[in-house]
Amino acid sequence: MAGKITAENNFYYMTLALIVLLVSASLDMVLEIKWLDALFQVLTILTFVVCLVSLRFDKAWYRFLMTLAVIWAVLALMKAVFDVQQTDIAMMLLMFTFFFGTFKSIARQILFTGTIDNNKVVGSLALFLLLGLMWALLYLLILEFSPTSFTGMEHKAWGENFSNAAYFSFVTLTTLGYGDISPVSPFAQVVVYLEAIAGVFYMAIVVASLVGASQSNQSSVSTSQEENDG
Structure with a gap:
């Protein structure tokens, strides 16, 4: 690399x-160290930057994602300087939209398109991580409006609760279901089982894409060999 x-x-x-x-x-x-929260915010911005640079080859989404990242950075700065708590919901919505746009751009580039290579295989892992992150943000948004929607996960500032939400999201996405965090409200339950369905469906899509790309590669190689032999 x-x-x-x-x-x-x-x-x-x-x-x-x-x-x-x-x-x-x-x-x-x-670790519960104060400066780690600031570090998390910086790493979030760096993640945005890496996603933007990585997707600059997709011109259709690049400017849109760039705009979202800039707005998010401005909101994060406002919260840090002026301690405006109302920015939390806006920041989470922007993050969700950014990750969704990134997911859509990557999927368009790697699923059922062209030949398969190591970069695209790793891209399928990025898609899986983005799925988990998007649902984690949905759970955090649910907690903002309904703090008692989950057992085992208290309502806190989203940055403090992000790890819990991500843990529960990936446990649900992989259908492990440990049970230490559970949805209580009907709406939360619907969102949770939709994620479980999405996780199973995603694996089927990725396997079908990889198999299809592999067969396409083999067909191309066979055709080339036949042309050379002819």
Whole structure:
């Protein structure tokens, strides 16, 4: 993997950035050091930047995602300087929209398109991480409007609760269902089982895409060999 982000390695960088974001959120909760919260905010912005640079090859979404990232950074600065708590919901909505746009751009580039390579395989992992992150933000938004919607997850500032929401999201997405966090309200229950369905459906889509791309590669190789033999 070269030091410069290109169309041949962009999903490596994006996946790494998403993993660092998830790890930093968990460290913020475990260590409970004040400056770690600021570090989490910085890493979130860096994740946006990496996603933007990685997706600059998709011109249709690049400007839209850039606008969302700039607005999010401004809101984060307002909260840090002026302590405006009302910005939390707006920030989460912007993050969700940003991750959704990123997901859609990546899916358009790797699923059922062209030949398969290592970069696209890693891109499928980035898609899975983005799915979990989007649902985590949905759970945090639900807590903002209905603090008793989940057992085992208290209503806190979204940055403090992000790791819990992400944990529950990925446990649901993989259909593990440990039971330490559970939905209580009917709306939360619907969102949770929709994520479980999406997780199973996503795996089927990825497998079908990889198999289809592999068969396409084999057909192309066979055709080339026949032409050379002819």
